[in-house]
Amino acid sequence: MITKELMKLKKGIILHGICIFIAASFIYLVIAVVLQIKTNELKKSEIIRNEEILLNAEQDVISYRVDRVVSDVLYIADSFEAHSVDSSDFTNIEKEWISFSNRKRIYDQIRFIDVDGNERIRINYSEKGATEVGKGQLQNKKDSYYFTASTGLKKDQIYISKLDLNVDNDKIEQPSLPTIRFATPVFGQDGKIKGVVILNYYANYVLRQFEDVSLPSYGNMILLNSNGYWLFNKQDRDKEWTFMYDDKKNVSFKNEFSKEWNLITSGSKGSFNTENGYYSYSNISFNDNKLADKTKSTTNEATVLDEGNWIAVSYIPKSREAQLMIFTDVYTNTKYILKNNIPIFIFIAILAAVIALLMAINKLSKERIKYFSEYDSMTGALNRRAGFEILNKIYQDFARDKGAISICFCDINGLKEVNDNLGHVTGDELISSIVSVIKKHIRESDFIIRLGGDEFLIIFVNSDIEQSERIWSRINDEFTRINQEDNRKYIISISHGIEEFKFNSNEYIDEIINSADSKMYNEKRIIKRNFKAIK
Known part of the structure; x- marks a missing residue:
């Protein structure tokens, strides 16, 4: 009798325990998934909004920097045309440019190159200050892409080169120096072009500010050029500037994430999900109204870019917690709840076992009472x-x-x-x-x-x-x-x-x-x- 009752008790505990665990777990799972989806919807809106704000901020920061440089290029050009454009003596303008370079401290070089491509003035800046380069060290730049592009511009048009690493005597300068060249033509009193003034801008300033703005991002903020190469990639510095090296030109965002690249290049801004993660992106354009007003150009384009716009991208990998918050489907959230709430399900199992034990004992007691009454x-x-x-x-x-x-x-x-x-x-x-x-x-x-x-x-x-x-x-x-x-x-x-x-x-x-x-x-x-x- 005792053995039979014990077997019956054991069977009752197992059966009731399983039923209670399944029912309680299902109820908890349904409630948890619904709450998680609602939370994710709010979090998704917050994340998307945050990344949009940051991308807009990146646009504003870079545009502000470019705007300041454009102002400086036009100032240098106006100063040169007013004092030295028809003169062969550049002493006064060199002194003025040295003073200007020391105050700004953001230009690696300030140059005047004549129509034949000869450097006539070059001011170099280093930690020790700005210095003029002697005539014996001046070079001919007629074959340089930035010289060729800028000599065809109209008055007050600004040429903005691609962002790359500075090259001196056909070698990448070390330590590497990210540089953007801003150029505009200068004209004589006869209206004929005399040459171009070029400012080599320290791009590290804008890249550091890009990094600072990206800190509140939920993911990784990267900067791409129009060809899909990384200009800024904090997560993997070795992938930056690969287009400058013959043996690394196949390393690019475009090649590694071709699906994402096609989506990014299909519009000026947006967001999407792929199997690799969540992406928000925005083109950073330099042909805006502010620059056009500043240059007072009579042409359709105030600035001429050597290559297309840069692209700021916020990338949240699937491994990130924020990525999980973006999904609002039942399947993904159910997997997330099951994976991250194991202690709760263990507690439910223990509680179910205790309740099942009490129920089985109570049932057995009633059955014993009924048995002895019959x-x-x-x-x-x-x-x-x-x-x-x-x-x-x-x-x-x-x-x-x-x-x-x-x-x-x-x-x-x-x-x-x-x-x-x-x-x-x-x-x-x-x-x-x-x-x-x-x-x-x-x-x-x-x-x-x-x-x-x-x-x-x-x-x-x-x-x-x-x-x-x-x-x-x-x-x-x-x-x-x-x-x-x-x-x-x-x-x-x-x-x-x-x-x-x-x-x-x-x-x-x-x-x-x-x-x-x-x-x-x-x-x-x-x-x-x-x-x-x-x-």
Whole structure:
């Protein structure tokens, strides 16, 4: 009985625990996913807005820097035209440019190159200050791309070169010096071009400011040129300026992220998601109204770019927490909740196990109470109340269907003699042994009722008197075997009487039981003549 109850308890704990865990986990998961999606929608708006603000700020910062340089180029050009354009003596203008360079400290070189490509003035700036370059060190730049491009401009037009590393005597200057060249032509009083003035701008200033502005970004802020090469890539400095080196020209954002590059170049600004991450981008243009007003150019374009616009890109990899916040679909958020809330699911599992244990114990307690209210605690047979309830129900069912029911009234022979001579413990053993044998041989549909003391009823369902007697014969044979083979101090003997329900209108259950009882007493009188319960 105890083993059976323990197995039942264990099965109940496992079954209820699994059900509670699944239900509680599902409810928590649904709530958590819904809240996560709502949170992500808000976070997504915040992230997109933040990146848009930063990209606009990058545009403003770079435009402001370029605007300042354009002003300086025009000032240098105006100054040169006013004082020295038709003169061969550049002493005064050199002094003025040295002073200007020392004050600004952002120009690597300030030059005047005549129409033949000869450098006539060159002011170099270093940490020690600005100095003029001697005539013997001046070079011819007629084949330089920036000279060729700027000599074809109209008055007040500004040429802005590509951003690259400064090259001196066909070698990249070391340490590397990111440079942008701003140039504009200068004209004589006769209206003919005399040459160009060029300012080599320290691009590190604008790149450092680009980096400073990018700090609040949720991802990596990069700067690309119009050909898809990295100009600024804090995460991997080795990928910057690769277009300057013959052995690295295949290393570019365009080649590594071709899908993203095609999307970026399809518009001036925007955002999108790919399998690599989330991207926001914005073109940084130098052909804006502010520059046009400043140059007062009569042409359609105030500035002429050597190459296209730069592109500022905010990139949030999939590994970043912010990237996860951008997704608002159920599948992605469910995976995120499952992966990041394992302790909560463990807690739910423990709680489910505890609740299941309490439920199983409570259920088992109720079942035990119900069992002892319906069954005899010693024999496991139905007690009188529960047994007669079942018998009444079966009787009503079979009365409609005209089925067969037989009742066997049993009475243990010699129980009082066993109790008086061998004790009540042995008497209880006798009773238990008899009930055990009866249960062993009756069918699953049959049942036994203890009426009290040594009296029992066996209900044979779907069985007439002849079938019931055959079953009883097998039971009696088992008693005979026990008496012969088991070394017991007492004899097992039972008197019985079997009666069958006829289901006529005048028939009552009590009458059938009384009839079976009478048959039993007739048999008992015969057995008792020579019967001794003690061996």
